Amino acid sequence: MPKRDYYNVLGINKNASEAEIKKAFRKLAKQYHPDMNSGDKAAAEKFKEVNEAYEVLSNSEKKARYDQFGHAGVDPSYSGSGNTNTGFGGFGNFGDFGMDLGDIFENMFSGFGGFGGGSRPKNQNIPSKGANVEITIGLTFMEAALGTKKTIKFDRYELCDACSGSGSEKGHSPSTCVDCGGTGTIKVTQRTPFGAVSTSRTCTRCKGNGTVIEHPCPKCSGSGSVRKSVSLEVSCPAGIDNRQIFVVRNQGNAGHKGGPAGDLEVLVRVEKHHIFSRDGYDVHCELPLRFSQLVLGDEITIPTITGKVTYSITEGTQPGTTFRLKGKGIPYTNGRGFGDEYIKVVIEVPRNLNTKQKEMLREFAGSLKTEKNYAKRKNFFEKLKDDFKDAFAF
Ligand SMILES: [Zn+2]
Ligand SMILES: [Zn+2]
Numbered sequence: 175m176p177k178r179d180y181y182n183v184l185g186i187n188k189n190a191s192e193a194e195i196k197k198a199f200r201k202l203a204k205q206y207h208p209d210m211n212s213g214d215k216a217a218a219e220k221f222k223e224v225n226e227a228y229e230v231l232s233n234s235e236k237k238a239r240y241d242q243f244g245h246a247g248v249d250p251s252y253s254g255s256g257n258t259n260t261g262f263g264g265f266g267n268f269g270d271f272g273m274d275l276g277d278i279f280e281n282m283f284s285g286f287g288g289f290g291g292g293s294r295p296k297n298q299n300i301p302s303k304g305a306n307v308e309i310t311i312g313l314t315f316m317e318a319a320l321g322t323k324k325t326i327k328f329d330r331y332e333l334c335d336a337c338s339g340s341g342s343e344k345g346h347s348p349s350t351c352v353d354c355g356g357t358g359t360i361k362v363t364q365r366t367p368f369g370a371v372s373t374s375r376t377c378t379r380c381k382g383n384g385t386v387i388e389h390p391c392p393k394c395s396g397s398g399s400v401r402k403s404v405s406l407e408v409s410c411p412a413g414i415d416n417r418q419i420f421v422v423r424n425q426g427n428a429g430h431k432g433g434p435a436g437d438l439e440v441l442v443r444v445e446k447h448h449i450f451s452r453d454g455y456d457v458h459c460e461l462p463l464r465f466s467q468l469v470l471g472d473e474i475t476i477p478t479i480t481g482k483v484t485y486s487i488t489e490g491t492q493p494g495t496t497f498r499l500k501g502k503g504i505p506y507t508n509g510r511g512f513g514d515e516y517i518k519v520v521i522e523v524p525r526n527l528n529t530k531q532k533e534m535l536r537e538f539a540g541s542l543k544t545e546k547n548y549a550k551r552k553n554f555f556e557k558l559k560d561d562f563k564d565a566f567a568f
Contacts, residue, residue: 177245180227188241192232199228207369301433304331307426308439313410315447319457319479319504321412325405326440331427332402334394339428341387341398348385351377358382399428408440413455413507416444449477455504455513462522468493478502478515485517492550493521 181188184198202224204210211217230236230248239247309328317324333339342348350356354377363372376382390396408422419441426436451458457479467474471489475482478499485497496518503513527535544552 178223180231180240183223183227184231195228195231199224199232203228204369209365209370301431302429303433304427304429304436306436306439308441310441310443311410312443312445313414314445315450315452316479317410318414318416318442318444319412319452321414321505322410323407324410325407327403327405328438329401329403330425330438331399332404333428334391334398334400336393337391337398339398339432341391341394341396343389343391346389348383348387351380351384351386353377353379354384356384358384398430406438408438410440410442411507412505414442414444415452415454416442418442450479452504455506457503457513457515458518459515460518460520462520463487465521465524468519468521476515476517479504487519491519493519495519 181190184190184195184202186194186198190198203221206217206221206224208214208218208221211221230240236248241247307328307330309326311324311326313322313324334341337343340348351358354360358377358380359374359382360377361372361374363370365371377384380386387396391398394400406422406425408425411420414420419439422438422440424435425438428435449459459477461474461476463472463474467487468491469489471491472487474485474487476485476497476499480502483499483502485499487497496516499515499517501512502515505512542548544555
């Protein structure tokens, strides 16, 4: 019997989209599903044909070959791949399909939003990375800015050395789960108005492991891992800031089934510094200077996170002036540069003057002239006079 054209089988044209192909298949598969047509050989034949067509047209690679070479392009005797197409022909009953109907329906519905498929249980039988461990450490401002090494203590799950993580007592090994045959999942097929819908659930006997431990290791009670307190030296990267996390690879909990260990995530709390504050990678500092230093100018010593630097302030520097020291801030955590340091000049007004000092200061103050010595003051009060006319006399 010559094979029918796959597009005709599904009742679509050659330009049908993926969604249209799927839709057509879904409709026909429901119509001819053996569950709906008990004992109807013609329906079973149709069903087989529909599945075969969909098998090819839903696979972009096979579809391309079919479009180019017709049936010869996808016939098993040409491809030699021994795939599910091979099972067709000469079947007498439902069981001979060579294709799991549950699979068909699972694949079919999983693309349609929440019908049956979607949330497959995770196969825990394959190697997977262990869970991350999170800890918090405290650093001083300088430790965070410049980087440091810290020895930290924390708890994590490590592979049990008595059973090397297998969970079985010495001389025994886990046996394949009889309920799921080692797959870790159990397929459940339900009848619905749309036909049989198959879903998978995690096997309860082996909890998805695929194996059952009949002789548990006495040290880890069969879990394969034991909680251990460890002490580890870690390098805190220079430039890290408060509430940031750095990661130490593979120092977390042991992996499963030979998978790598999880990571250690270190959350950093940084103490405040008594003179420096931080904004990103920039350092800010307020520098109290003497009145006379600002009046006369001076060579001043400025603290930075890596030591002191000298800086010349010019005669008549005003309080509130901010200097920038380029590159004197905190190193970038990526190692590609530094922030800046900003120094804000503040005046410390002298207290506790004696009588003689006060007299000298009064004499000095009396010698100053607004016009000559206080440009800002002059400007300020002239503007004020404009605003208030004769209300104020200064
Ligand atoms: Zn053990
Ligand atoms: Zn099982």
